[in-house]
Amino acid sequence: MLDGIVRNETEPDVVQVSGGEPTLHPQFFEILDACRRRPIRHLMVNTNGIRIAQDAAFTDRLASYAPGFEIYLQFDSLREGPLRELRGADLRRVRLDALDRLDALNLSTTLVVTVRKGLNDDELGEILRFAIGRRCVRGVTFQPVQDAGRVDGFEPAAHRLTLTEVRRKILEQCPWFTPADLVPVPCHPDCLAMAYALKRPQDGIPITPLTRLIPPEVLLNAGRSTIAFEKDAARQKAFVKAWSAAHGADRRGGGNRATALLPAGGGDGARKGDRLRPVVPRDHHEVSRSSRPRPAHRPQELRPHRPSRRPAGHPVRHLQPALSRRS
Secondary structure, eight states, rough: HHHHHHHHSSSSSSEEEOSOGGSTTTHHHHHHHHHHHHHHHHHHHHHEEEEHHHHHHHHHHHHHOOOOOOEEEEEEOOHHHHHHHHHHSSOOHHHHHHHHHHHTOOOOOEEEEEEEEEETTTOOOOOOHHHHOOEEEEEEEEEEESSSSOOOSSOOHHHOOOHHHHHHHHHHHTTTTOOGSSSETOOOTTTTOOOOOEEBBTTTBBBEEEESSSSSSHHHHHSSSSSSSGGGGGHHHHHHHHHHHHHHOOGGGGGOOOOEEEEOOOOOOOTTOOOOOOOOOOSEEEEEEEEEOOOOGGGOOOOOOOSSOOTTTTTTGSSSOOOOOOO
């Protein structure tokens, strides 16, 4: 099966080892080794976390598969009632013990929440706040419950949530997010939406949303269809261009406008070889809130240099448009 996936995709973005509970399989590590021998960019293990919580040696061995390895950890609720309803047991202690081990190893983890209307859809914000405080957690996935597997007594009209409803509840329960932060994923925009943020508390807000800083056309159209946006070369290039060249989003996007940030000390922040810093200090300058990306200029479109009105040494002097063409 693995060879078929690789043959179809050449270098699969993601392969998730799932089950049942895959960590109970007698050949579990042989399966992971088989995945590692193939050109799979990101390997994930979908688990309830029980063995991770109970077996330190097992978890240590899991960490040996990093980087490019992630735990997809079942995490439906912070309360006893929803856990007993969805899983038949109070698994809160197990989840915390598993996360403590994963934190100690700094092993990349995504919390996976099965969401059922009227049961745990009121704690999405609380789960996000919890996740922000855990070192190992890189993401949270909210999956509306579906009539499949071991789900008993499922009533679509009473229990099902649409993607729009989940998105709305996140916005209601997490005031630091705006609608511009949660955008559809191109491979299935009716079923998938995503947001990126930095764990960077500031002014009482526990994270710094990033998705709003990038023009939607860059997020959605710059590269190929994938859920691993951050590993797509075309989007990486577009991100750096959007952030380093003081370009903003399309004005028609209303509140979804990008803000380019450059060092307060000046210098050519867009020179070749520069890397975008993962955290942008507060003393960086805000530049060009409403400008739009433009294509590269052709020789016949260039006009003479327009002297800067800023004094020599000014930190944003180098941004004055020496060559420009208004459309």
